[in-house]
Amino acid sequence: MGGIKKFFKPSIDEAQVYSPGGILRVLYQQRQDWVRMMSNESPFEPSPRVLEAVEEAIHKAGWYYDSDFIELREAIADYIGFESERILVGNGSTEIIDMIFRGFVNSGDEVILSDPTYPLYPIRIQVAGGKSVVIPKILPDYRWDIDGIIKAINPRTKIIVVVSPNNPVGNTITEGEMKRLLEQDVLVVLDEAYGEFADKRLTYLAKEHDNIIITRTLSKAFGLAALRIGYTIATPEIINYLTKIKIPFNVNYIAVQAAIAALSDREYLKRVKNEIAKGREYLYKEISAIDGLETFPSQGNFVLVKITKPSVTGTNLEWKLADRQVLTRKYTGKAGLIGEYIRITVRSMDENHKCVEALREIMRK
Secondary structure, three states, X not given: OOHHHHHOOHHXXXXXXOOOOHHHHHHHHHOOOOEEOOOOOOXXXXXXXXHHHHHHHHHHOOOOOOOOOHHHHHHHHHHHOOOXXXXXXXXXXXXXXXXXXXXXXXXXXXXXXXXXXXXHHHHHHHHOOOEEEEOOOEOOOOEOOHHHHHHHOOOOEEEEEEEOOOOOOOOOOOHHHHXXXXXXXXXXXXXXXXXXXXXXXXXXXXXXXXOEEEEEEOOOOOOOHHHOOEEEEOOHHHHHHHHOOOOOOOOOHHHHHHHHHHHHOHHHHHXXXXXXXXXXXXXXXHHHOXXXXXXXXXXXXXXXXXXXXXXXXXXXXXXXXXXXXXXXXXXXXXXXXXXXEEEEEOOOHHHHHHHHHHHHHXXXX
């Protein structure tokens, strides 16, 4: 190996670059007025309190601020019922995920994943020098193979990752299944990015087990995706350790003030969750009734749709919907998924209706 690449780390040089948009990336960047059902974004503006907080905070954009984010951590602590010493704030939960792998994974260490899952995980594991050990989920509903996960644990295993509600399927792991994993002598990362939309969350397990690290975000239910606010919940020992990895001022002041305001408006959050639940039920029911499509029950703000009509592929359907100004995300070929799929984000009821009508028209042909 010669030239400038001799300085590159092989684990990073060989890693893929995460792409959030697939083949529709250019389309959805240029067509902001189209129905955005591809990225699990909130269809609603943030709380009015957030808009007021951002307008006020912009006047202090030239100041340095508290890099420990004490006020925000206290607001999160009040929201989730944990002490602020057990909370660390990140630039989106993706930064938290990256800190976890950089902090705990050495070269050659193994991290157990259950496919299908959030595709960022294997990328960041590789960048950290670790190895992903993939345990496929159990068909037909993609349940976690707990026995298979436990059997895969060996002296090189550092972490088990659980995304619940799962992206892209939308299902959740049970309390009993999580407790079985937490009985093992490894760290367990529980990704609850879509936790606000679920009927039940398992965040409270962090009060009972020292080896769990929970990641959460304000991108989804709170509608702050562009402002990048995430956080993790763990023991004070783990939080202090991860704080040594965190760069100073890793979250900008405007985003911090927006997050504090968002967490204070519980009524807004309740309305959003209710609207998403209604929209999700509508999409599940109406899409399932279309010949050639099957929809998985979901606890997220999206539904995964399996295409069973032989003449239609995920790519076909994605582009035909785009022709009707509805942007979705093809999931055919993603690790762990068997068959042809698209994932559809829950939007406003008008947008949900437009998507369903487009699907009916396409699948009739």
